[in-house]
Amino acid sequence: MWRENCIPVIDIKPLVDDPEIGSENALSAAKEITNAMEDFGFVTITNYDKINEELIRSLTECMTDFMKLSLEERKNFCVHDDDHGYFPASKDGKEGFDVRIRGINWPKDDGSLDGIFDTRCPTDHFQAAAKNYIHLISSLAKILINSISKSYNFGSKLNDIMPGHRSFLRVNYYPPRESAWTSGSDNAPLNCVEHFDSGIITLLYQDDVGGLEVQNPHNDEWIPVKPVPGSLIVNTGRAFERMSNGRAKATKHRVRFTPNITRFSIPYFVQPNPEGEFWPFGIKEEDRKYEPVKYLDWYNTNIRRYFPEYSQRSTK
Structure with missing residues (x-):
């Protein structure tokens, strides 16, 4: 499938x-999604119309207004010891704002959320837009988690470590620039460094600027993920790769630099309870490739490896 040079x-x-x-x-x-996760680690999904243009525009406009503040004003919303709040640009120029609801439970059957909105947002409008997005995207995440659990015969194991989950929303802002940091592997100009995601799955909106690239593990070629109107992108995290005993593939990805253009992306990182242990679910002990590990330890190890500038930001 990789020879087609596109994700499904x-x-x-x-x-x-x-x-x-x-x-x-x-x-x-469900089978198509499973096949895509095993072959590519990435899939573009369509026809989830609750995440619509109006919702996305509301959130990106809030971020645009926030970025008009001075850097010192923006830094008032930094939170260094947790996974929410503003983070300034690092070497790749990207800035962003992480938002989290401390969820007591996974979304209920009616889609409602228990939890405390504990991120200090710049405005009430920003908070309302973020909360609405989280409400709708987490309901989709639950559908996908149920699909994964059924496809891989996880039983209730994955859902058992979701209460108290630490999933969070990020609004990425890539400012217009004339030059960019370059990749150490092929000298490509980048807006976001090459990395794997650490969690279970990531649900991503990217705007029509595009730039997302995934690496073909068979020949190391970088494949562009073209924007599809009305779509979201789902990719496998390394925790899920481990849960699946290596059947699902976490794929390295990055964002290629586009000069003098503002770019937005909105990922929702699905993460379990940080104290929850995970291992290859549904696999006999003698056939497991990986030992049990607590998610908090797993996350902090991975975030230090790929994003050392965020190493103080944990899932606690």
Whole structure:
């Protein structure tokens, strides 16, 4: 499949309509997602219309207004010892704002969330837009987690470590620049360094500027992920790769630099309870490639490896 030089595009509507995966259409969509995670580690999903242009525009406009503040004013919203708040630019120029609801439970069947919104946002409008986005994207995350659990025969193991989860939303802002930091591997100009995601899955919106690239593990070629209107991108994190005993693949990715253009992306990082232990679920002990590990330890090790500038930001 990698020889096609593109990641698959899958219609998610059968799973949205049947989250318990009882119909043939839902089973087929779940299988397509599983195949994509094992072959690519990335998939573009369509037909989740709750994340619409109006919702995205509301959030990016809030971020645009925030970026009009001086750097010193923006730094008032930094939180260095947690995974929420503003983070200034590092070597690749990207800035962003992380938002989290301390979730007591996974979204309920009616989509409502328990938890405390504990991120100090610049304005009430910013907070409302972020909270609305989290409400809708976390409901989709639950559908995908259920699909994964069923496809890999996890039983309740994955859902058991989701109460008290530390998933969070990030609004990335890539300012217009004339030059960029270059990759150490192929000298490509980059807006975001090459890395793996650490969590279970990431649900990403990228705007029409594009720039996201994934690495073909067979030949190290970088493949552009072209923006598809009305879509989201789902990618496998290294924790899920470990849970699946290596069947699902976490794929290295990056963002290529586009000169003199503002770019936005909005990832939602799905992470379990930091105190939860995980291992290859549904696999006999003698066949497991990985030992049990606490998620907090796993996350901090990985974040230090790929983003040392964020190493003080934990999932506590």
